[in-house]
Amino acid sequence: MNPMNQVKNISNGLPFLKMHGLGNDFVIIDARGAESPVTQQMARAIGERHFGVGYDQLAVLTDSLDADVDVAFWNSDGSTADACGNASRCVARLIMDETGDSSIVLRTGNGLLPAVDAGDGLISVNMGHPQLTWDTVPMSEDVDLNALPIEGAPGAAGMGNPHCVFVVDDAEGVNLETRGPAIEHHPLFPQRTNVEFIEIKNRNTIRMRVWERGGMITLACGSGACAAAVVAHRKGLTERNVTIHLDGGELNIDWRDNGVWMTGPTALVFQGHLSPEFLAGI
Ligand SMILES: N[C@H](CCC[C@H](N)C(=O)O)C(=O)O
Numbered sequence: 001m002n003p004m005n006q007v008k009n010i011s012n013g014l015p016f017l018k019m020h021g022l023g024n025d026f027v028i029i030d031a032r033g034a035e036s037p038v039t040q041q042m043a044r045a046i047g048e049r050h051f052g053v054g055y056d057q058l059a060v061l062t063d064s065l066d067a068d069v070d071v072a073f074w075n076s077d078g079s080t081a082d083a084c085g086n087a088s089r090c091v092a093r094l095i096m097d098e099t100g101d102s103s104i105v106l107r108t109g110n111g112l113l114p115a116v117d118a119g120d121g122l123i124s125v126n127m128g129h130p131q132l133t134w135d136t137v138p139m140s141e142d143v144d145l146n147a148l149p150i151e152g153a154p155g156a157a158g159m160g161n162p163h164c165v166f167v168v169d170d171a172e173g174v175n176l177e178t179r180g181p182a183i184e185h186h187p188l189f190p191q192r193t194n195v196e197f198i199e200i201k202n203r204n205t206i207r208m209r210v211w212e213r214g215g216m217i218t219l220a221c222g223s224g225a226c227a228a229a230v231v232a233h234r235k236g237l238t239e240r241n242v243t244i245h246l247d248g249g250e251l252n253i254d255w256r257d258n259g260v261w262m263t264g265p266t267a268l269v270f271q272g273h274l275s276p277e278f279l280a281g282i
Pocket residue numbers: 024056057075080081082083084085086087161162194212213214218220221222223224
């Protein structure tokens with residue numbers, strides 16, 4: 001799936017792949033050998049679930065100078081993100097299948113991410129070190145990242161993107177539709193934030209639900225799971241290696257000395273083709 005000519009000349013339409021990681025779904029456009037054709041308007045149009053294809057995130061692949069591939073991430077509202085864990089696993093799977101390598105490197109907005117084939121259909125990605133200072137999450141002021149001045153004293157951490165993590169007694173009972181947007185747009189987060197609600201099952205197990213920046217509930221959020229594991233450990237609630245149960249399934253998160261490793265499955269659903277008519281109408 002590397003139709004350079006079609007990316008260079010999208011008048012014939014544009015192929016894409018539909019993939020997901022635990023139900024967090026992606027459109028993946030391979031623009032290697034060319035410039036990315038994706039604009040904010042195009043990202044919104046493709047992400048529209050009724051008039052477009054629909055996705056949680058759009059991942060665009062381009063040639064890299066220092067990694068196997070460069071990956072850019074868009075949300076369906078047209079905003080961009082420097083991290084997307086579930087999509088990073090999916091792209092790593094694509095590159096491994098293409099090259100036959102079981103260890104590759106992705107370049108994302110959060111830097112170089114090593115990825116390895118973990119066997120049994122699983123991919124492990126080193127999502128890097130968390131951002132743990134107020135100005136790198138980023139926050140709008142210097143606050144205690146282990147207990148923000150917000151009701152519920154959530155924690156915050158960056159994984160290339162911002163996360164606000166609430167510890168709750170009952171994750172199932174959280175009204176994501178109301179609490180999510182209120183925190184996504186909270187003034188303490190100048191670039192908005194992803195919002196995770198976690199229930200600690202034991203020191204190695206977390207139940208997590210998520211409202212993502214960009215304005216949607218997703219079935220899973222890889223960078224969010226990494227941030228949740230970091231915040232829970234910093235609050236003294238869990239070990240550094242935890243299993244996180246999301247609506248779409250489970251991820252293993254292991255906060256090691258060289259970064260936060262996330263392990264989970266990937267799925268290729270179909271290869272599609274954006275029609276010339278659709279693209280001309282954007
Ligand atoms: N679903 C993604 C997170 C996307 C983050 C995006 N919503 C943002 O930071 O704006 C993941 O698996 O990490």
